[in-house]
Amino acid sequence: xxxxxxxxxxxxxxYFTWIWTGLGWTCLVAVCAWIIAFTLGSVVGVMxxxxxxxxxxxxxxxxxxxxxxxxxxxxxxxxxxFPEFLPEDWGMYVKRGIPQPEFWTAVVCLGTYTAARVxxxxxxxxxxxxxxxxxxxxxxGLTPVQVYRYVLLPVGFRIIIPPLTSDFLGVFxxxxxxxxxxxxxxxAQSRQITEYTFQGFExxxxxxxxxxxxxxxxxxxxxxxxxxTRIPGMLSLGAK
Amino acid sequence: xxxxxxxxxxxxxxxxxxxxTPAQASPTLDKIKSAGQISVGHREASVPFxxxxxxxxxxxxxxxxxxxxxxxxxKAISMPDLKIKLVPVxxxxxxxxxxxxxxxxxxxxxxxxxxxxxxxxxxxxxFITGTKLMVKKNSGIKEIEDLDGKAVxxxxxxxxxxxxxxxxxxxxxxxxxxxxxxxxxxxxxMENGRTDAxxxxxxxxxxxxxxxxxxxxxxxxxxxxxxxxxxxxxxxDDSEFRLIGTRVMADLMRSGEMGKIYDKWxxxxxxxxxxxxxxxxxxxFEIQALPY
Numbered sequence: 001x002x003x004x005x006x007x008x009x010x011x012x013x014x015y016f017t018w019i020w021t022g023l024g025w026t027c028l029v030a031v032c033a034w035i036i037a038f039t040l041g042s043v044v045g046v047m048x049x050x051x052x053x054x055x056x057x058x059x060x061x062x063x064x065x066x067x068x069x070x071x072x073x074x075x076x077x078x079x080x081x082f083p084e085f086l087p088e089d090w091g092m093y094v095k096r097g098i099p100q101p102e103f104w105t106a107v108v109c110l111g112t113y114t115a116a117r118v119x120x121x122x123x124x125x126x127x128x129x130x131x132x133x134x135x136x137x138x139x140x141g142l143t144p145v146q147v148y149r150y151v152l153l154p155v156g157f158r159i160i161i162p163p164l165t166s167d168f169l170g171v172f173x174x175x176x177x178x179x180x181x182x183x184x185x186x187x188a189q190s191r192q193i194t195e196y197t198f199q200g201f202e203x204x205x206x207x208x209x210x211x212x213x214x215x216x217x218x219x220x221x222x223x224x225x226x227x228x229t230r231i232p233g234m235l236s237l238g239a240k
Numbered sequence: 241x242x243x244x245x246x247x248x249x250x251x252x253x254x255x256x257x258x259x260x261t262p263a264q265a266s267p268t269l270d271k272i273k274s275a276g277q278i279s280v281g282h283r284e285a286s287v288p289f290x291x292x293x294x295x296x297x298x299x300x301x302x303x304x305x306x307x308x309x310x311x312x313x314x315k316a317i318s319m320p321d322l323k324i325k326l327v328p329v330x331x332x333x334x335x336x337x338x339x340x341x342x343x344x345x346x347x348x349x350x351x352x353x354x355x356x357x358x359x360x361x362x363x364x365x366x367f368i369t370g371t372k373l374m375v376k377k378n379s380g381i382k383e384i385e386d387l388d389g390k391a392v393x394x395x396x397x398x399x400x401x402x403x404x405x406x407x408x409x410x411x412x413x414x415x416x417x418x419x420x421x422x423x424x425x426x427x428x429x430m431e432n433g434r435t436d437a438x439x440x441x442x443x444x445x446x447x448x449x450x451x452x453x454x455x456x457x458x459x460x461x462x463x464x465x466x467x468x469x470x471x472x473x474x475x476x477d478d479s480e481f482r483l484i485g486t487r488v489m490a491d492l493m494r495s496g497e498m499g500k501i502y503d504k505w506x507x508x509x510x511x512x513x514x515x516x517x518x519x520x521x522x523x524x525f526e527i528q529a530l531p532y
Contacts, residue, residue: 092433095433096391096434101434102418180421182418182419184419188419191332191396191397192396198336198339198358200336
């Protein structure tokens, strides 16, 4: 292979700062998107487990819409199409007025997409709790809100911590799609370094290592959360 | 006596041996010959150098020149039925694909500069242009200094990106950069108001305007922010292959056919670009018309 390796180029300015700013943007996009995804997804997930058919219908519509369109297409729709449907000055504000419009577009897009997945996880989690627990809670005189708040959701969330971890990691990896609308996150910066120095292998190897590091930290964090929130005797400890 | 005859015979054999082997130490030609096809890289929207027509076939100024070179390659390796594989490339993929051998020649709107010559080689200059700005006619923007505090679209991986950023830094301008991955996306950003200007080679800007929905909304302004001579790219360290290309180009320039091909695409050209040949380019053709 006729490639001359030059790892030192990544330590030079400005490439060194590019990698770290890229990593910063990746983490920022992913964390902000996850906050949206978790809150919105929990709400929609609960909506899908309620008895009221209208509320359940809204939840289903949301999930089906955001699950069935590829993420890249959603990114372009949010960036190019959505501002055109707003009234003229709101549209201009979204396109030009907000600082970092691409960043916020990417966060909203990634957040709503992942929210659909979180909603499904939560629906599965709450659904897997036996009917007995729900009836016992109601029989004790708890209102539906209290049933969810004190019984169903605590258990439901604990059940879905493993698949939720996958979605959390997914948000970090999907943040790389933000490069198509101009967010200079880690993958975009690696490509820029490749443009300027033609040392693509080194740039992408470093990006891979950094992605693995970040996801490893996330996984460890979720494992700690799982350990700390475990209710003894509540769930089977077979899958430790 | 016997020794004399022997040494004379040996010398004769050596000379005839040298004369009969063709001097073909070209890895690219060997690869083309063994694959039975030549891979030609082309652009999809670099009007009028290399772009797709309505049927999806690549056409353009650089494509015409490249096809002449392909004909010469067919003669050089005696394969008149050589298959031509057309590979679309972007400004970001063209150099890696040429450097790793996926394409054998790149026919687009690629600037020849010294940094790129560390990875690839170039044939003689076919066009001369530089970075300019495309703006809305009534925006009042005339030069790069008017873009202080505004948003500018730049295509990733182009010389225009580097030239514009250098000029903005030198002038201490506060410009917001909106990076796009290709020219159509840059045009889209201009049309929906995300950017106030799009910086690219002036001829490509004229091409984008000629293909735009409302051509008279746009104009190209500003001084040249960079010097961009275009050339067809060929693999590095393959003088034999490059010589074939250089010979074809010199023949075209010497016979005056180069001027005719230029006028076919630019004056006014199928996309009505309307750019008669500049004196610089005419001189460049004369200078590069090397004799045999």
